[in-house]
Amino acid sequence: MSRNREVADRLEEIARMLEILGENRFKVIAHEKAARAIADLPQDVADLDAKQLEAIDGVGAKIAAKIVQYANTGDMTEHAELRAKVPEGLFELMNLPGLGPKTVSLLWKDKHITDLAGLKRIIDDGSIMDLPRMGAKTVQNIKDAIEFNASAGARLPLGVAMPVAEAIVERIRKVEGVKKIAFAGSLRRGKETIGDIDILCAASDPDAARDAFTRQPEVIKVLAAGESKSSVRFSLSSLRLADLGGDAAAVQVDLRLVPEASWGAAMLYFTGSKEHNVRLRERAQKNGWTLNEYGLYPESDDPTPPQHRGAKAIAGKTEEQVFEQFGLPFIPPEIREDRDELSLKTTPRLIELDDIKSELHAHTTASDGRLSIDELATLAHARNFHTIAVTDHSRSSFQANGLDEDRLRAHIKRVRAARVKGIAILTGSEVDILPDGTLDYDDDLLAELDVVVASPHASLSQDPKKATARLLKAIEHPLVHILGHPTGRLLPARKGLEPAMPELIAAAKEHNVALEINAHWKRLDLRDTHVRQAVEAGCLIAIDCDVHRAEHFDNLRYGVLTGRRGWLPPEQCINTWSKARLHAWLKEKRAS
């Protein structure tokens, strides 16, 4: 199994420890950058030699040697040496918002604080105030941070953050003088989880917008309220907490007030990713320009920022304008991750919500769904889909009221008899892939179905080798069309299977099986990086909602965002195909 995550974690920890020790900050950045590069690598880092490692952007001779050592021995000398010097508890202190390396280092050196308990102790006895630059407000902020961290901490799933952001945007949009407002950040990029919500606003009366923002009833604490940036802690307690998949009770929301003329530069800047922005700035420098959130300006020796000395921007009103100055096409937000997008010559045609014309993974009351066959088909038709597949659970998913063979045969008859004008209703099953890779029904029954989605549901912590063999066996099965939620992960808690993804992708391509992006925001499985690998390999992708209730159709946009993050073009997604093409493809697996 890929050891990329382990290696990346160690490099990341080295960076944190160097930071606490006050080492050269560029050395810190170098380790962070290398960690990210390794985490994003499609192939297993342990399979690469030093030369191949050094070919990775951000990895030089020294870091390559550390990785090779780790791959061979399971140790990383520098990491171990630093860990001997730096107490482990300092990591949790660094994670507190507002506490950085300087303060943590000071706490450690001056007050011998090595963990959260120690920090709480010197806050309580007041001795923390002995430290330089430590006043009553700073101490209160640290106390708040500790409390916030305990109650929330975790990142918010995309499907929870998106409706919250949209609600805030619509609320502030109504404020007098607001001209433009939109969310940016990782939310706009469609990341599977969100650290905080960034909202941009251009207004003729910025004070009114800021006040409306900071005075929302859900605001627990105003963290900052300056000229251009306000930041609040926003309560989520009005949401169904059970749906949050954790105990995230609040989220940080930032409002950035920007001049209308800088809208494009600001959207670019606050959409990120950070790494994408750094690349753009480097490119600006090479061209003799400087890029900030106000615009793209000619470089100057004047230390005053260009926007303050009235310099005329080369570009900045729209994102398109800025990209154009760089000789770049418009880069869709979802792929701004510094993963080769700045080499693009034209804007790639990525999949869009309107491209989707079918739903091939849906449940009815026959198993654990809430909808009848007719209701399901009617809802699908209302979305302008030409096809809906009824794929209830198979017998081993007893917790989901899976159908045994007799019930499935009866169900097939009902599905075939169902008629909703304007939409084709297909018979199918979401058949369990048992731990050994065999399917939950016999082949003669599977052959009667129009659509077979094979998914893992149980034994989701089996070891990677077994998981790979299990899923490969399902992909190689001649009657399987779609591999459903391939890893079975659940955000944020359940890791799911960790199969060798390149092997699955190669097999799926060979056997003409589509890999599913399950659009539910708790799944998003395949995940973005896997989608990218599958797309590059020429593998087919399905984006399905795994519908159990009417509102699950609304999750489609999260699946599409994940597809876009994986650079998925519409033609590679079977749900975009015409009815004739899709049905012909489904039948291919029934012909032989």
Add this chain to the structure above:
DNA sequence: GCCGTTTTCGGCCCGACTGTTTTCAGTCG
């Protein structure tokens, strides 16, 4: 520690806000 169409040294993205200070350090994104 990494990198190079100014290439083996000398750079390395840029600005806002807070809380502490009396001009700025630390943190964040």
